Amino acid sequence: MLYALDGVCKALQGTWLSGLISRVGWIIPVLQIIHILAISSVISSVFLLNLRLIGIWGGDEAPDAASRRLLPFIWWPLPILLVTGALLITAEPARSLENPSFALKMALLAAAIGLTLLSQRLYARTPARPRTLQPASMAARGLGVASIAAWVGIVLAGRWIAYTQP
Amino acid sequence: MIFQSILQWLHDTDIATAIREGDTLFPWIECVHVLAITFVVGSIAAVDLRLLGLASRNRRVSSLNAEIVPLTWIAFAVAVASGTLLFSAKAPQYALNTAFEFKMLLLLLAGMNMAAFQLLTYRSIGLWDAATAPPLRAKLAGGISLFIWIGVVVCGRIIGFTMTDMPG
Numbered sequence: 431m432l433y434a435l436d437g438v439c440k441a442l443q444g445t446w447l448s449g450l451i452s453r454v455g456w457i458i459p460v461l462q463i464i465h466i467l468a469i470s471s472v473i474s475s476v477f478l479l480n481l482r483l484i485g486i487w488g489g490d491e492a493p494d495a496a497s498r499r500l501l502p503f504i505w506w507p508l509p510i511l512l513v514t515g516a517l518l519i520t521a522e523p524a525r526s527l528e529n530p531s532f533a534l535k536m537a538l539l540a541a542a543i544g545l546t547l548l549s550q551r552l553y554a555r556t557p558a559r560p561r562t563l564q565p566a567s568m569a570a571r572g573l574g575v576a577s578i579a580a581w582v583g584i585v586l587a588g589r590w591i592a593y594t595q596p
Numbered sequence: 597m598i599f600q601s602i603l604q605w606l607h608d609t610d611i612a613t614a615i616r617e618g619d620t621l622f623p624w625i626e627c628v629h630v631l632a633i634t635f636v637v638g639s640i641a642a643v644d645l646r647l648l649g650l651a652s653r654n655r656r657v658s659s660l661n662a663e664i665v666p667l668t669w670i671a672f673a674v675a676v677a678s679g680t681l682l683f684s685a686k687a688p689q690y691a692l693n694t695a696f697e698f699k700m701l702l703l704l705l706a707g708m709n710m711a712a713f714q715l716l717t718y719r720s721i722g723l724w725d726a727a728t729a730p731p732l733r734a735k736l737a738g739g740i741s742l743f744i745w746i747g748v749v750v751c752g753r754i755i756g757f758t759m760t761d762m763p764g
Contacts (some may be wrong), residue, residue, distance in 0.1 A: 474638025584629045593623045
């Protein structure tokens, strides 16, 4: 398994694209900056939406309206994150593919997408409720807290990739 | 130089020494800093896009502000506190780093832009609170803010590449 991964890393590193990205010095910082700006949209929207769904912040907007307004700012940056992330991996495959922080980040990403899809199903299609800040059920609070934790974990694991290189 | 000796004093404090010499303190504080910055930038961008008339158009500007800005200030306080700790670890080097100096300049400009918007443009909010396209002065404030905060992220990331002995 590890040998296979080593092979993938070597093959990826040997490609024309990998060579180009590593050779031209400014490409990696630019990709990282786009990656950070895209995750900024996700993180701020995840906090604003889930604090509203938990029922502790966000005031007069109904949960379904808040979901419809904020979910696009979580979903649309994802393709940008995927493309910039994939290019960064192509430049230095072993830096991430053989890195425990990267593995953790991908596991958290799967969890975060699942949790966000679940809250989308629960809230975005529900007809408008009274426009007041109502106490949410324990299950709704749990889902909100778990969503925030998963997306925050992605950012933390992402930054640790730089410090746990193989 | 008084400035130099302040930087050296900061560098020599117990906490700065612990951050500099520890294996995990710097990365963890950096994690907190990055997380806070992502919220600051994302939430300010949400307000800016509303001022530009590009997003949240059916929500009042004042409601959006009330929802977002208090949280932005909390995240900004966390970013400043964690940033100060990171700075203290290598204060003399950061002070000489061009990207760091630009980042501080941009933060100053962001503050001035915000103050001008609050003191002048926002006084007439009653006239355009629900407008899908706010007046030009408000659009300008939003556009400038968006530009400055993207610049803050750009400079922040360049610091990581231009300081010696730091991982990307």
